[in-house]
Amino acid sequence: MSYQIIMTDGDMCDELDLHGYTSHEARLELDRFIHDAQARGTPLVHIVVGKGTNSPDGEAVIPNVVRAYLNEHGLSYREASFLHGGSGTLEVTP
Secondary structure (H helix, E strand, O other), X not given: OEEEEEOOOOOEEEEEEOOOOOHHHHHXXXXXXXXXXXXXXXXXXXXXXXXXXXXXXXXXOHHHHHHHHHHHOOOEEEEOOHHHOHHHEEEEEO
């Protein structure tokens, strides 16, 4: 599910929340989301990956899937500020 959030500076930012997705579903949705953002010329997006605290084995899966995808596609990213999700959210330049 994607939606827009209002940043602290008043700008809008597209966000994709991947909570509850399997690794395969997350990768497909991420690919669609990133391509849409690139087509619109969006300068920054947020991807909520979570921290893995609710994973059955306690291992964070989605953050690793997303980081691998971003690295494979040469996209710049960093952890969001605490106000925007901290280590559970990545800020990406599509």
